[in-house]
Amino acid sequence: MPRTHRSNFCQSIFPLLVVCNATMVSAQAPSAEDVKFFENKIRPVLVKHCYECHSKDSKEVGGKLLVDSRDGLHRGGESGPALVAGKPAKSLLIQAVQYDGLQMPPDQPLPEAVVNDLIEWVRRGAPDPRQPKAVAVRQRDGSTVSGNEPLWSLQPIQNPAVPDVLNAEWPRDPLDRFVLARIEAAKLTPTADAEPRKLARRLYFDLVGLPPTMSAVEAFVADYESRGPEATANLIDQLLASPQFGERWGRYWLDVARYGESNGNDGLSRNPTFPHAWRYRDYVIQAFNADTPFDQFVTEQIAGDLLPDDSPEQKDRQRIATGFLALGSKPAKAMNANFEMDVVADQIDAIGRGILGLSVACARCHDHKFDPIPTRDYYALAGIFTSTETMWGTAAHEGLTAPATDLHVLQTAPHTPPPKDFVETVAVTDSNTGKPKTPPKSKWKPGTPLAMGVRDRAKPADTKVNIKGEMAKTGEVVPRGFLTACELAEKLEVDATQSGRLQLAKWITHPSHPLTARVLANRIWLQLFGAGIVTTPDDFGVYGERPTHPELLDHLATRLKAGNWSIKQLIRAIVLSRTYQLASDADAKLIEGDPQNRLLTRHSRRRLDAEMLRDSMLQVSGQLQLQPAEGSLVRHRDILVNLAGNLHQPSNHRSIYLCYLRSSPPPELAAFDLPDFASVIGQRDVSTVPNQALHLYNSPFVIEQSNHFAQWVLSETASAEGRLRSAWERALGREPNQAEIAKALELVRLTETELADEDKAWASFCQALLIANEFRYVD
Incomplete structure (x- = not known):
């Protein structure tokens, strides 16, 4: 018109x-x-x-x-x-x-x-945050757009002095002094220490994501009574060295990396699979188990293909790492004039909110309305990614295809090679008939290891501003570069012969960068306490929350960098602290004085996330297979796009190895706030709704594990009370009291009378334990 x-x-x-x-x-x-x-x-x-x-x-x-x-x-x-x-x-x-x-x-x-x-x-009520709330924005020409005081998170990280406290005997670690100083200022006293039995359960779930066995708890309690804090340190070291550590903490990073094994619904009622994504998953698990320094971890994910290597194995691992940039959910390419820049926007968002804690992608169409990010900065970063070719593998329809990167060897992953004559591809169906088309020709021989990743384009170049975000309407060319609001101790320039990803990684991990260490330290604290020092972990901007303990956050960020960016080392320090080892219960006066626990006067009771709940059920039922799963279900099957079979096949491996399809999550996990993995998720929602209890009551998975659990209970002893004790200890890690025994015996007898089936009666009792609040929550 x-x-x-x-x-x-x-x-x-x-x-x-x-x-x-x-x-x-x-x-x-x-x-x-x-x-x-x-x-x-x-x-x-x-x-x-x-x-x-x-x-x-x-x-x-x-x-x-x-x-x-x-x-x-x-x-x-x-x-x-x-x-x-x-x-x-x-x-x-x-x-x-x-x-x-x-x-x-x-x-x-x-x-x-x-x-x-x-x-x-x-x-939602048409919430509109656009208010006259300016912030200082330094432009590339050196001029400044006037506004309010500079953003706190962009100020240099300090190494604050450890504060004095009245109760000098209470702290076990310097971080405790930052916490206690605030508590004492509020004229409060922290609650008591957690009892050893509860502390053991907390440490197991927080560090490896699995419950301890009764024998492990008893051994720790005995050791604690003998050696005190030394026993705690010994247990922590064992758990950090466990291969299950990487599976638990790698899952957190996969949320940030928006990991998924399919593209998600692209508007054409299709969900193209990513049959090579699993290699990135395994890379992340191995990196956490090896305690790869975070600055190296980030560098490999942004520019692994540009790093030197000492072996073909290292070269492959670094190329797999760049899957971080290729994993995003991509819009439908058909009739999308902005497809390329939409992919770039996803990559900028993964780095912005995932690593830096800033919503940089909001500056695509205009200067950021709140944070000091002008549009020119966005396109300075965009030029780095338009100079980068994204390879996500053989995809499921002609509207979404790109080459995968082939790997020289694959000795970095402990998996068997693909089945003989297996081609890592996805069958394409005709859009009209739904019948399979002839698979596209591949330059790779059957069984060739492939991976998602990125590489530099043949001719890297700066890009133009897209007016209002539209590729068809372009403005001035913007030199490739970084966020001007983040001032470093040295100036870094993009190598004109490369995309600039290597220099971007150096800029992000520079010791004087104000954001990277703060964001990571906050993410680690969040996973151990249930809430971050900054309660908006993906948003350190104007509309994000301010830190409850800013000096503590800088103290942790400083220790992180001083400790060679070791995630395990910082986790160890935190879980050894008095603050972490507090009990989760408190008297009414303390709760009244710190109702939201923002002062950290006690530990917070937390619900198991979806993966921990499923894995715990498998372990208690005796069905959990701790060895890593081989590759991926997507990898092992040719999938018809419109006539796809169910990829969520039964598996007894840990939940991190399940098939994470976007728009089609694993059914065992879906009821417990599983995100859609289409964007950066630093903190999952936690809801408590009746549907969750109904799901557990009717879930075929839960019923199956209850049956396995019951068979184990029945084989332990012929004594009904003995069976109850064994079940209680295995599921909840403690002995039942007499009142619990009496009620449980009554339940089993009534159920057996009603069903006329002993096995089903005990399975029903075992299911009651698996869906109990005590099983689903950690003190």
Whole structure:
């Protein structure tokens, strides 16, 4: 539609499409999740589809409606409100984008996914964080956009003096003094130490993600009574050296790396698989077990293919590491003019929020409205990735294909080679008939090890600003570089003959970088305490939370760097601290004085995550296989895209080896806040809803493990009370008391009478233990 016709149409239609005034929108400040949703899903739509006619820069504002500011939306246009916050069905805005009587935008409907995002935004109450809240932004020419005080997280990391405390006998580690100083300032006293039995269970779950056996608990309790803290240090060292450590802590990083073995629904009702992604998973597990220094770990993932190597094995490992940049969920390529830059946006977001804790990707269409990230900085980084070729392997349909990287050898992974004559590919189906097409020709022989990854393009080059994020509308060329708001002790320049990824990795891991060590230290603290010192681990920006203990965070970041970026070393220091070893219960006065436990006066009781819950059930039932799974289910099968069989086949390996398909999670895990793995996840949601209890009650997996558990119980002894004791000790790591024994015996007898089946009666009792709160929570 010509521009003049669009304006006339807008003047006749858009007066109806106005937004309610401020009193109709929630007065509360948007949450960090709402801010992320608006910046990633809503603002880009407004910029792309509405600003032409409804911004202060429009030649003629349609219907006097401005959408380029929060105040403009709140004021609305000529005909009054058209948006009812929290009620999409009653909002004219939603009716218009759904082409229900009204039609917006007029030339063609928005994609269904975009309309759904707008509906979700209205359902949330239309949270809009755009407020006149400026921050200092230093431009590349040296000028500064004036604003409020500089962002705390961009200030140099300090090495603060350890504070004095009144109770000098209480701290066991310098970090305890930072915590105790705050507690004493509030005139409170921390709770007592956790009893050894509970501490053992906490350490096992936090370090290896599995429950201790009863014999292991008894051995630790006896050793603790004899040697005290030395026994705790010995147990910690054993757990850190266990191969299960990498499987537990590697899972945390895979969340950050948005690891998945399929692309997710691309809008064409397809879910293309990534048959080579598992090699990156194994690389991460091995890196955590080897305690690879974090600066090296990051460098390998960003620029492993550009690093020198001493052997073919090292070369392969470094190339596999770059899967970090290739794993992202990619949009449908068909009819997507911005496909390349969408892939780049995902890579920038993985580095921005995943490693730096900043939402850099928000600056794709405009200067970041809150954080000091101008659009030029975004395209300085984008040039690094447009100079990089992303290889994600043979994908599942012609709209999403790219070469994989072939590996010289694969001695770095302890897996058997692929089956004879197996080709790592995915069958392609005809879009009309659904019948398989002839597999595409491959330059690789059957069984050739392949991996996802990246490499430099033949001719690296700077890129142009994409006006409003559109590749078809370009502005000035921006030299490749880094975020100007992060000032380092030395200036790093991009090598013009390379993409710049190697220099980017050096910039990120530079000892004077203000973000990298802080973000990692906070992530480690989060996994051990249930909440980070910064409770928004992926957002250290203006709208992220401020640290509860800023000096403690800098102290931990300083120790991390001084300790050669060793993750195990920092974990060891934290779990040896008095703060970590506190009990989770406290008296009413202490809870009243620190209701949210922000002062860390006690430990927080936490629910097992999905993987730990499943793995614990397998261990208690005696079915857990601790050896690593071989490759991936995707790797071992040719999958038809539209007629795909179930990839979630039974497995007794640890949950990290399950098939993590986007849009189709492992059914045993889905009920317990499993993320979609489409974006960086530093902290999973934790919900407690009735559906979870119903899931555990009816889950075929839980029922199967209950049956195995019952068979073990029945084989232990003929005594009913003896069976109860054995089951209790195996499942909960403690002996039952007399009241528990009496109730359990009554349950078994009643169930056996009703079912007339002893095996089923004991299986029912075992299931009750596996779904009990005590089994699912850690003190």
